[in-house]
Amino acid sequence: MEVRAIYKMARISPFKSRDVARSIKGMDARDAFNVLAFYPKKAARLIRKTLGSAIANAENNHNLRAQDLYVKGVFVDEGPKFRRYQPKARGSAGIIRKRTAHICVVLDEKENKS
Incomplete structure (x- = not known):
């Protein structure tokens, strides 16, 4: 049975988060939770929080x-x-885009080998 948790409006760029997300796909849930604790990125902290949920x-x-x-x-x-x-030169203005991300973690049961 699939179980999911979603963290919406996370204040991090999705490009930076996807690198961490790819690294835990397919792992056991508890192992992934422990691995993310030692990952030196902000995205790891946010994904770990969602995985715990x-x-x-x-x-x-x-x-x-x-x-x-x-x-x-x-x-x-x-x-x-x-x-x-x-503000930029000659009275113009530059846009600063503060990106947000929606993080979705999907867990499933392991198949029994019997």
Whole structure:
């Protein structure tokens, strides 16, 4: 059974987050949670928070055990951009785009080999 958790409007660029997301796809849920604790990036902290929420959803809402779960997919989609303006030469203005991301973590049960 698929279990998911979504973190919307995360204040990080999706381009920076996708690198971390690719690294944990297919791992056991608990192993991925521990690996992300030592990843030296802000995206790892945000994805770890979402992964912890997905594990809690599986345990509390679907009565699944954390050791039976693996990371089926991690999707980082682009959210809305906050636009700020910075004064430039000759009275013009430059746009500063503060990007946001929607992080979705999907967990699934491992297949029993019996």
